[in-house]
Amino acid sequence: MKTFSVGLLLAGTVAAPACDLCSIYNVNAAEGTRNHGFSFSLAEQYTHFGTVQEDGREVSNPSHQYLDSLIAQAVLGYTFNDWATVQLNIPVIAREFKRPVGFYTDHGNESGQGDLALVGHFTPVRYEKMHTTFNWSVFGGVKFPTGDSHRLKEEFNEIEVEGAPESGIHGHDLALGSGSYDGVIGTGFYARYRRAFFDATVQYSIRSEGDFNYRYANDLMWSAGPGVFVVLEESWTASLQFVASGEDKGMDHFQGEKALDTGITSVFVGPQASFTWSDKFSAEVGVDFPLMLNNTAFQPVPD
Numbered sequence: 001m002k003t004f005s006v007g008l009l010l011a012g013t014v015a016a017p018a019c020d021l022c023s024i025y026n027v028n029a030a031e032g033t034r035n036h037g038f039s040f041s042l043a044e045q046y047t048h049f050g051t052v053q054e055d056g057r058e059v060s061n062p063s064h065q066y067l068d069s070l071i072a073q074a075v076l077g078y079t080f081n082d083w084a085t086v087q088l089n090i091p092v093i094a095r096e097f098k099r100p101v102g103f104y105t106d107h108g109n110e111s112g113q114g115d116l117a118l119v120g121h122f123t124p125v126r127y128e129k130m131h132t133t134f135n136w137s138v139f140g141g142v143k144f145p146t147g148d149s150h151r152l153k154e155e156f157n158e159i160e161v162e163g164a165p166e167s168g169i170h171g172h173d174l175a176l177g178s179g180s181y182d183g184v185i186g187t188g189f190y191a192r193y194r195r196a197f198f199d200a201t202v203q204y205s206i207r208s209e210g211d212f213n214y215r216y217a218n219d220l221m222w223s224a225g226p227g228v229f230v231v232l233e234e235s236w237t238a239s240l241q242f243v244a245s246g247e248d249k250g251m252d253h254f255q256g257e258k259a260l261d262t263g264i265t266s267v268f269v270g271p272q273a274s275f276t277w278s279d280k281f282s283a284e285v286g287v288d289f290p291l292m293l294n295n296t297a298f299q300p301v302p303d
Contacts, residue, residue, distance in 0.1 A: 003190055039077040044069050049300035052168050056294040063100040063165040067173060067300055070094045071114070075114050082126060089117040093147070099169040115177045119184065133192040140185045147177020149211040155254050156212070168300045172214065172252060172262065179211025185188040197210075197239070200224035209253075217250035217262065225272075241272045243286060251296060261297035264288040266290065 017035050049067040052059055070093070075085040090177045091114035120143030127134040154171030188201035202222045209215040227241030252262040273284030293301045 031198050036079050036081065039079065041075045041077070043073045043075070044070070047074075048303045049169075050303045051301050052298070053295050054298045055295065055296065059298075061182045063098075063105065063167075065099045065167060065169060065300065066097065067163075067169050084122040085121040087119050087121065087141075087206045089119065091115070091147075095174055096173065097169050099167045100165040102164045109168065110151065110174045110176065112132060112148050112176050115143050115182075116146045117143040117184065118140055131194050133190065133197075135190045136187070137189070138185075138187045140183070143180075143182040143184060143205075145177055145179045145210060147175070149175050149177045149179040149214075151175040152179070152210075152212040152214045155214060155259075166298055168261065170261070170300050172216070172259065173300075177210075178207070178214070178216055180215070182207045182216075195229040195239075196226065197229070198224070198226045213255045215253040217252050220248040222246055227274075228274075235278060237274075237276045239274045241274065241286075242269070243272050244269050244291075245288060245289075261299050263296035264299070264301070265292070265294045266302070267292040 047069045048068070050061075052061040053066065053086045072094075074090045074092075076090070077085055079085045091110070093114045094109070094111040096109045098105065100106070117251050119139055121137055121139045123135055123137040125136040127135065151171040151174040154174075158170065161165065183206040184203060185206070186201060186203035188199065190199040191197060200223065202220070205219040205221075206215045207218055223243060223245040225241050225243035227239050229237055229239045231238040246266055248265045250263050252259040267290075268288035269291050270286060270288040272284060274282065274284040276282040288302075290302055295301055
């Protein structure tokens with residue numbers, strides 16, 4: 001885990017209150033929430049699942065099984081006005097894994113397009129003054145079954161071989177899509193006073209049954225944390241934020257029965273740095289460290 005001192009970061013920064021509001025406006029525009037018209041963003045997330053847990057406790061991993069997940073997401077957005085934006089999310093997924101299958105080792109990969117999502121964002125409350133900003137937004141949309149779900153077939157053929165190491169990586173972990181139409185709803189807010197800010201987001205996914213009689217569980221995800229603008233100029237900004245995030249997911253269902261090794265409640269913490277240039281470009285980078293991972297049954301969990 002990494003920490004930072006707000007006082008030290010601000011010590012070498014010259015305040016420029018006359019342009020603070022312009023800078024904040026440019027931040028919103030660069031992130032695609034103010035400029036009318038099209039926007040494009042690209043996100044990349046890497047997760048390494050190398051630790052195996054059973055009912056929330058780490059257990060031995062004699063077969064050295066692991067799952068590496070790399071998700072790239074292209075987002076094409078269109079902003080109609082200051083309060084309405086629509087986005088098309090296009091994920092591309094690559095996964096590499098090693099797992100025991102009986103007394104043998106299965107080492108492979110799976111890659112391709114995931115499930116598309118179309119999401120509308122609305123900002124009914126937007127308050128912006130020189131030293132104070134408060135925005136409240138809501139969003140909702142639909143996920144479409146465009147990803148390949150053939151890995152879910154493995155759920156029909158899973159057997160345990162006596163004396164062989166147990167595998168925690170299954171078809172539902174490797175499938176690129178669910179074969180289901182799902183809903184997503186959420187809300188978030190952003191508050192700023194001078195150079196300090198705080199934002200939070202909550203998202204809830206509502207799942208339906210997809211291919212091969214498999215239904216992923218509904219999923220609650222959240223993220224929140226305080227931050228500070230290290231640089232707040234009209235031409236560019238830089239900020240640092242401490243972010244806590246988490247997930248609460250129940251058990252999936254397969255052929256009407258609970259899949260016992262699919263539930264998890266997790267909490268992560270870590271730093272995030274964000275940058276904007278003018279009102280046209282923004283970028284951010286962050287890292288999450290697991291603080292609490294409470295899973296059901298036998299699963300690999302994120303490191």
